[in-house]
Amino acid sequence: MITVEKNILLKGKHNKPILTDVFYNDKKDKQPIVIFCHGYKGFKDWGAWDLVANAFAEAGFFFIKFNFSHNGGTVEQPIDFPDLEAFSANNYLIELDDLESVLDWVTSKDFEYQKYIKLNNIITIGHSRAGGITTIKASEDSRISKLITWAGVSDYESRFPKGIEFQEWKNDGVFYIENGRTKQKMPHLFQFYTTFVENKERLTISKATRNIKIPYLIIHGTEDPTVNLAEAEDLHRWNPNSELYLVSGADHVFSAKHPWIKEYMPNDLSVIIDKSVEFAIL
Numbered sequence: 001m002i003t004v005e006k007n008i009l010l011k012g013k014h015n016k017p018i019l020t021d022v023f024y025n026d027k028k029d030k031q032p033i034v035i036f037c038h039g040y041k042g043f044k045d046w047g048a049w050d051l052v053a054n055a056f057a058e059a060g061f062f063f064i065k066f067n068f069s070h071n072g073g074t075v076e077q078p079i080d081f082p083d084l085e086a087f088s089a090n091n092y093l094i095e096l097d098d099l100e101s102v103l104d105w106v107t108s109k110d111f112e113y114q115k116y117i118k119l120n121n122i123i124t125i126g127h128s129r130a131g132g133i134t135t136i137k138a139s140e141d142s143r144i145s146k147l148i149t150w151a152g153v154s155d156y157e158s159r160f161p162k163g164i165e166f167q168e169w170k171n172d173g174v175f176y177i178e179n180g181r182t183k184q185k186m187p188h189l190f191q192f193y194t195t196f197v198e199n200k201e202r203l204t205i206s207k208a209t210r211n212i213k214i215p216y217l218i219i220h221g222t223e224d225p226t227v228n229l230a231e232a233e234d235l236h237r238w239n240p241n242s243e244l245y246l247v248s249g250a251d252h253v254f255s256a257k258h259p260w261i262k263e264y265m266p267n268d269l270s271v272i273i274d275k276s277v278e279f280a281i282l
Helices: 049-058 084-088 092-107 129-140 163-172 191-198 205-211 229-238 267-281
Strands: 002-010 018-025 031-037 062-066 117-127 146-150 174-178 185-189 216-221 243-247
Touching: 002 049, 002 092, 018 049, 018 092, 031 049, 031 092, 031 129, 031 267, 049 062, 049 267, 062 092, 084 185, 092 117, 092 129, 092 191, 117 129, 129 146, 129 205, 146 267, 163 174, 185 191, 205 229, 216 229, 216 267, 229 243, 243 267
Parallel strands: 031 062, 031 117, 117 146, 146 216, 216 243
Antiparallel strands: 002 018, 018 062, 174 185
16 A cells, blocks of 8 residues: 655755655555655656656655755645745755755654665655756765666756856846746846856766766666757766666656646656666665
8 A cells, every 4th residue: 555645844954844745655664765856947746756656656665755945836835836036046055955854854763754664775866957966965975875867967067058148147146047838937046156166066967976886877868858868978978887778769758747647657757667666676
């Protein structure tokens, strides 16, 4: 029997809660833990992520997914982005701290689901931008025993605006990205860039990738229009001990979309779950 508990409030380090879901088999003790991190302009309830969580729980994992504290969602409205002020104040350090808070929660002696988990087996999965977050955290936190990235990015610096756009951002103090689905103008304060520059050594994904010593699976679609396949190939080149698994014809979200109203997952997503489960169990 799969138990689902949604919207658990964790105290974050940055004055905003981290909204968290857990999926697990309440008849099974000592389950490996999977912590899933959503990507840019993402959220824990996006598309088919609940089906993903349920599939991992049915495969014997204690599955956790959460909203980064400054992703733009709120406790009252965790789906989409009612809090653009929080979104504008987000940065990579906050997301790393949020993941650390989730790890602290899971490994705490007060964790209420303790009987169901296997503490020496924590797997992190990062999608898209969070591929970098999970890679950096895995390179510096020994509590993580395996790392999986889905359509993960290989570099943060190259994604900042360039040329005139960058100068306008610096002068105005804010830069807007349109959300293609919601049509919101989503703001980034200039601190997003300066925080990266001030912490560039820590936030360089290539350096973190080279430092990964744990089992490391890189999954990428060959037709990803958002994060180029070359980025997955770079990650694998920087860490030859990693495993690169390509899904022929798959896009950035492995054929899912939001909202996802079907009761089953798209085939590409099922394929990467099967591969991830196989890797995590070994």
